[in-house]
Amino acid sequence: MSLIKCSECGKEISDKASSCPSCGNPIHPQSVEGDENKKATESEPLPHTIILNQKIKIPWAARFYGLTLLFIILLIITFFFSLSKNGTVAFCVAGGFIFWIALWLLLDYACISYVISEHMITINSGILIKRSKSIPFAGVQNINNSRDPISMIFGISKINIWTASPSQIQINNGNSENAPSGLLLLRDDDAVWLKDYILKNK
Numbered sequence: 001m002s003l004i005k006c007s008e009c010g011k012e013i014s015d016k017a018s019s020c021p022s023c024g025n026p027i028h029p030q031s032v033e034g035d036e037n038k039k040a041t042e043s044e045p046l047p048h049t050i051i052l053n054q055k056i057k058i059p060w061a062a063r064f065y066g067l068t069l070l071f072i073i074l075l076i077i078t079f080f081f082s083l084s085k086n087g088t089v090a091f092c093v094a095g096g097f098i099f100w101i102a103l104w105l106l107l108d109y110a111c112i113s114y115v116i117s118e119h120m121i122t123i124n125s126g127i128l129i130k131r132s133k134s135i136p137f138a139g140v141q142n143i144n145n146s147r148d149p150i151s152m153i154f155g156i157s158k159i160n161i162w163t164a165s166p167s168q169i170q171i172n173n174g175n176s177e178n179a180p181s182g183l184l185l186l187r188d189d190d191a192v193w194l195k196d197y198i199l200k201n202k
Contacts, residue, residue, distance in 0.1 A: 032050050033198055050190060055113045055124070056065045061154040062185035063109045068150055114184060116194070119201055121161070123182050135182050137202045139163045147188075157191035159184050160199070 002011040008025035019026045033041065050056065077094045107127050115122045122134045142162040151157065161182035 056116050058112050059187050061156050065154045066105050070102050137198050145191045155188050156185050157188050159191045
């Protein structure tokens with residue numbers, strides 16, 4: 001039990017009392033509790049990398065993750081080319097090809113950003129052709145975070161945002177495949193926070 005001040009006469013009374021014993025002013029402890037819960041919710045901190053209504057770049061760890069995958073592919077190609085007679089030439093060709101892919105990947109990742117508002121997330125991307133896609137939280141059907149052994153090393157997660165939009169269905173050689181409406185590579189704690197934030201604000 002704690003003491004609170006009566007809003008009418010200013011005297012201290014129990015927070016369990018239904019009314020002030022001095023002036024008879026009614027006391028509503030449930031409203032006091034509700035205000036405290038509201039303040040606790042409003043004071044819940046955002047991750048230090050998340051700022052609402054401002055453009056946010058994806059972390060550098062996501063770019064290093066992509067480069068690491070390319071490096072692993074290069075090692076596999078090198079192994080198979082080493083078994084052939086013209087392995088050196090083939091390796092140089094493959095290495096040059098992967099170098100340009102890595103450069104494009106760095107530029108592409110540098111152009112990816114997102115903006116989180118109260119009820120929507122907007123994902124911007126594209127190097128030469130700029131693309132912007134807004135996803136209202138109300139239309140989100142599912143969100144899943146995934147990690148692989150390499151992404152765990154860099155502390156990042158892939159977050160897929162699924163909606164009921166027909167644009168998720170892609171036709172390839174007569175077969176339909178589903179792709180998420182939004183995909184981001186974020187720090188683990190940011191990915192968890194974003195998933196919870198979207199689901200709470202649907």
